[in-house]
Amino acid sequence: MGQSRCSEGESEEPDRKPGLDPEMENQKVRVGESVFSVDRALLTRNCEYFRALFQSGMRECQQEEIHVKGLRARGFLVTLSVLNGERPILNGEEIIEAIECAAFLQVDALTKHLINIIHSDNCLLMYHTAATYGLWELYHSAALFIRDMYRDLEEDARCLPDELLQYVESLVPSTYVTVGTHSPTIKLLQDFQRTVCYLDEDEKEWKVLTDLPVDASTTMAGVTVLNNKLYIVGGVRDVTNQVVEPCFCYDPVIDTWSTFVSPQQLRYNFTLVGHEDYLYAIGGEYERTTMSSVERYKLSTCTWSFVSHLPRPAAGAACTKAMSRIFVCLWRPMDTTDIYEYVPSEDRWVHITALIRQHSYGHCMVAHRDNLYVMRNGPCDDFLRCMMDCYNLTTGQWTAMPGLYENSEGALFTAVVRGDSVFTVKRKMTLEYTIEDKKKWKPKKEMNGFPRIGSMWTFLLRLPKMGKLPRGQGVLNGYEQNLENNVYHQKSPPSQCTD
Structure with a gap:
């Protein structure tokens, strides 16, 4: 882990960030046996502890050297690296010491970084340590992660105190949810297939969660989840590509659809991603x-506004979030897939890397830990095969994944990551993979496919434990079609939907 502008012990005056007052003095901070020279403005902006101290008028804030007791130097060094824009990957001892600093100094940026690096190897340590030091945002985030992987972590989780284990078990796990491609309809002709469906993993069946509103379109629409709500923006009505103007939001907790205003620029075949308070x-x-x-679109003000344009025009661009960062794949002639990051705080696009593969472009991208997985068509524009490459954000290295990720229905161009699992869905089969390091996805479990034609949108939602889901008693795979009169009927009585 680099020390950036702040180094342990007496050091030269660090380079200043653009925009800081050049007259602002450095502050010496003693932590344990080490002394750090840190920009006072950096501490004031980001640490509630130092902000309160510097504004208090107390004698300590006028001292050349401030002694912070009860913390360890390595944890403070991690804190400084995060405040200087670094994203260090931490081991067990560093995590404990960083949590101590985040809690004592009240450093929101460090807490967010710790949340971003939660994974299956450190989630139990994060959870227990956050509970010990009262870092409640990290505590809740780690508990949610453990809940999503509870079947895999249950044996190891038994080491947790009973009250921590009970809190995890009280939470609602993420559920795999899918919606097919549908155009608007009229109420009298509402198609029973115009539904949002969830996967019952115990029964390996797809079940109906809710009907789409009659005016909603998922054909070339933007679909995403933010704050456990499903958002549908745009989409088209028919072959004329007339854009649907109303936007729709589904809240699974209260089982209600609502509408909101459309973007200023109507659009279809675009990418919709949710991040913090924005779509x-x-x-x-x-x-x-x-x-x-x-x-x-800012959720808190219900308003749309333009931000920086993409580096070049793009339709249906593959997009994902990793460690709370937004990444987009853009194609470039001569077999190149560029990956750009959008930095909201600076409103700019940053070129991260390029993948060059002959006659092949990235069509789907998912993230796991600090890795980006780019699924692409096979050589010579073979869209019935899928090949994959992995880009590690920390090392900046590409790794070619072995094998082809396909089945008889063709390429894998939709996937969702939950914990260490990747769920992929097609008409005949839903397949769960286990991510083994960054070298291989290993098939783990097969379930029934999603019996819909056309493209599919896949995502995760936390569905309510109790109460009747609107259409949840229906089992999708329990329908058979009478091809002579195009009438659907159920093979057997519907099963009861329970969570």
């Missing part, structure tokens, strides 16, 4: 013209 509508098409414009 981002990235690129897309309008009147058969590919666009580079990007808009974001």
